[in-house]
Amino acid sequence: MGEMTINETAHAIHDWAKRKGWWESDRNTGELLALAHSELSEALEDYRIGKMDTYLDDNNKPCGFPSEIAYCMIRLMDTAVALGINLEHEIEQKMAYNEKRPYRHGGKVA
Ligand SMILES: [Mg+2]
Structure with a gap:
């Protein structure tokens, strides 16, 4: 994806998701948010056990903290495009x- 903008990347991800059959019927927004959150939970578990580098499992699937963060972003970008959200604009704003x-x-502590 190299030098693509955020919106170009988001649209490429959504196009991929459609090609793979994930948008053949309407999807529940709450479920989409929960799925994005599930990747964050996996990132937290990787953090807890020190899997802070990406590695490939037996099926060549990327795993580990960085990969889970990336997958959360992928899911959010897919969701944003499906809902007509201009992510670049929203981030800039x-x-x-x-x-x-x-x-x-x-003065907030966190
Ligand atoms: Mg995952």
Whole structure:
């Protein structure tokens, strides 16, 4: 995917998901969010056991913390395109707002 923009990447991911049959019927948005979250949970488990590098399992499937983070992004990008969300615009808008916020957003610890 190299030098693709965020939106180009998101659309390529959604096109792939459609080709693979994941959008032949309407999908429940709550389920899509839960599936993205499941990848974060897998990332947390990898973190807990120190699998912080990507490795290939017996089926050549990428596994490990970085791969789970990536898959979460893939699922979110697929979902965003399906719902008509312009991710680039939303990220730019949110970061423009964040840039104006005070250091640690006024004293938050996390
Ligand atoms: Mg996973």
